[in-house]
Amino acid sequence: MERQMASSTRIEKGTTIVDVVGQIDLGSSPALRKTLLESLNGTKRVAINLSAVKYIDSSGIASLVEVLREARNSNKRLVLFGLTGAVLQVLQLTRLTGVFEICETEEQALGT
């Protein structure tokens, strides 16, 4: 399992896509938080690709919640897509599946 967390950003159809890889935990979530907050700059729409995230804990969830809050405050749209079973399980346990906009694929995330 990919241990190190890494992320990269690209633009597709006017949407900033943040591709996240690896495990998101207490050690890596601060860097992810910073990247995600920065991704809101200069765009009206951010999609976070979690298809390569094999583990996320509550600190990672908190980072997602914080960027969602910031997106809402600035009238921007945030979508999660490609959720693995592990990520979906944590979102379900924390009762957040109804809070985030979630898509299965990048195509769906760009198309909504």
Added chain:
Amino acid sequence: MDFHLKLIVPSDPRFLSIARAAVCEVGTICGLSEELCQGVTLAVDEALANIIRHAYKNRYDQEIELNCQTGPNQIVFTLLDRGEPPDPARICGQPLDDVSLSGRGTHLMRSVMDEVHYERVPEGNQVRLIKRLSVTTEG
């Protein structure tokens, strides 16, 4: 098969992945499904993270003793630290609102594990996480 695994984990977040890998393997050996292994791993990871953040105030030079004791009917994970005792309000869990940034770690632990016990012992603070094994999950 009953066994005991003991790890001394540095209170540095870089080592959380090592603890997670060990816990996940313990779950697999005990016959837990992949989903239950993920859940148990998450619960132990959350307990470790809470110790690092709250008991040790993000000091990375301390130690956490993680014990995994398996039995015919359950797995018991015991974490021991020598830091600040936990805040009773925090360990009881808080109601979650949709965009709360805190309180989810404790909630996750209590959601996944069958029992969560916080105790003060002579060596320090101890949290016990217990997952019962069903007959069908045993290997």
